[in-house]
Amino acid sequence: MEKRVDETTRQATRQWTLAQPAVSAFVTSVVRDFRDRDDVLQDVAVAVIESFDSYDPNFPFVAWAIGVARNQVGLYLRGRRRDRLVFDDDTVASLAIAIADVAHEESARMEHLDDCIHSMESRARLLLELRYKHDMKPAAIAGRVDMTANAVAKALQRVRDRLRECVDQKHSQAGAS
Incomplete structure (x- = not known):
């Protein structure tokens, strides 16, 4: 039943x-x-x-x-x-x-993060997906995207920095309005 x-x-x-x-x-x-x-x-x-x-x-x-x-x-x-x-x-x-x-x-910051991720170029989104959704390390990602592990690590750091800036900016704008 x-x-x-x-x-x-x-x-x-x-x-x-x-x-x-x-x-x-x-x-x-x-x-x-x-x-x-x-x-x-x-x-x-x-x-x-x-x-x-x-x-x-x-x-x-x-x-x-x-x-x-x-x-x-x-x-x-x-x-x-x-x-x-x-x-x-x-x-x-x-x-x-x-x-x-x-x-x-x-909760508000997570919504901003989602918006910021969607606004990034496709290569940055791919790196984020491989690293955080599929839990791959830079060495494993390197083989998938034709980069060195060091280049992947540096690219991920730049992407995280851009995401942090984007989230902070959106959060500040939301607080001002």
Whole structure:
């Protein structure tokens, strides 16, 4: 018998998958024990999926998910009050805000990176694809593109420098507008 996932669950799962690294960073910054951390992160994932109907799509999902995580971390910390290595509520709130801000910032930078990669000439894109998508070392790339390994390494460095400049420029322009 085939089970179908409803659209709300599909959307919640898709959003969670994108937000999970930032939420995980937040939980990791507060919960020191790795076994507890995994349990808390699972509790957060379940809470995010179960409460997805209360999410307002006019606001960033990552910030909302970190808010859900704050609640789950709070429950965890209340159970550990006697432990001297537990953050207070203000510190946890500050961490949540900081990680949500960083996640939003990095998301924008990744969009700029994608734009910058697409604007590069085809040879530069090929070098990037071989190096980062196919995880090839310069020596292996050299044989594919009729260059020396040293020339490939230098070309990749120039491409990375151009990408960094492009991303920084787009990020500055986006901040100014």
